[in-house]
Amino acid sequence: MTMNDESLTPEAELASAALDNEVTASERARIEASPNLVAELSFYAEMRTQLADVSTPPGALDDALAAALAAFDETPARDLAPVVTLDQRRQRQYRWLGGAAAAAVVLVVAAGVVNNSASNSDSESNAVASSATIVDQKIASAAPTSAPAAAAGGAAATESVEDSAAADPVAPQATTAANGELVITGPAEVSAWVSAPTLDTPEEVLVYTEGEGFATDSASEAPAVATQGPAQGPAETATEPAPETAATTATATATATATATATAYGTSPGQCPSVFSGPSAAVIYQGRQVVVVRDDLGSQVLIIDPVGCTIIATLPAG
């Protein structure tokens, strides 16, 4: 009997593999079906049990431990540290370089995103800010010309934008940018008529214009440059905007940027008759955005289409 291939039968190999749970289900079934294989497996299992049954002689652990700890005490600390092979060191370097490269890529991408975002934001804020600046310029330029109604109207219009923004989800939102500029976002068209009264009949218009608060109301509700009165017009109602104010307002309208200013009405002296003088207010008349002017000189109330400066109706003032 020799220790060679001929000495190992398939059954013995199968029993050994079964002992180590290295058999398939079918092989296991084959073993269980064979009394000889079951006996072989059982004998192997018994051998394993006996082989593993080793008792440690008394004192052996203590002796070995003392020797090992003595060796530990004699070993310099540096020799206990993990050994880093050259390959491992190179791998770590490559790993570090890879990490650094990845970080650089991330930074570049992030910078690009930030720049892009900042650029977009700048362009947007520039566009809006310019509009806001136009409004401010307009208001500022109107005020010195002792046009309280216009100035106050502009401010009121701005406030109305903010108010409407709070009340109307589609209304523009006016916020102050970090640089202090007013930023208005939202729908391009902002109407001074957002908070204007709704009137359906001439009588209601007359009642409205004859009300005690009309002049005051008009000062707060009318479009910024409600009327272009002649030089003889009342100082408190007729505004004489500087040419550049008209131009900037026109530009604002042309760019359809959200503003809280008046519309084309009154912004072009050449288009709007000078007879339109007196307190005015923005009104929703029969569903249309109009400007109502109480022409005290002519004892009439004019309902004017602000877009074309056309008179829709002339009502005799009481």
Added chain:
Amino acid sequence: MPDDHELVAAARGGDRASLDQLLRRHYDRIFAVCRRITGNETDAADAAQEAMIAIVRSLAKFDGRSSFSTWVYRVATNASLDELRRRKRRPLSTSARRDDSTGEAGSVENERADPESGVRLDSIGDRILLDAALAALAEDFRVPVVLRDVGGLDYAEIAEVLDVPVGTVKSRIARGRAALARSLGHSFGNQPDDLERQTP
């Protein structure tokens, strides 16, 4: 309770108590492997002690890719084989006679107290016979059997320890077990004729 890798890390950092705990945890198995490979307690104690020292001195080389147990058994196996080589240079004291041509214990089978006792190996005499049969087994077969049945390593781990293919491990274990069984007078199901018949 910290695991092996945690204790290794602490020991590398100079924590003597962690090293103590780590070595105590594995000593019994180390000794058992050494005992079965060397074949006697004295050599096993020496081999186990050498293994413990080697573990300490090689702690820096443990890379954690394998389990600490696998690495420890590799060290213990090498220490045991070294001990055997040293023993070969000393006068033989073992009673087991060895058939050098076959690598098997030629006389163990005849020394069985009761060949008809069958499967059970529970008597002191059987244990002695097992020791003798194992000691008489060639190293290439004894070591994988010990690492599997005593150390509890799986085929892949044994292959890693011995640096041989897994298939070789499986084959050597099967042959080693079969040789042990034959040495103990156990043929296939106590039916020697069966074994002979199925042998090509």
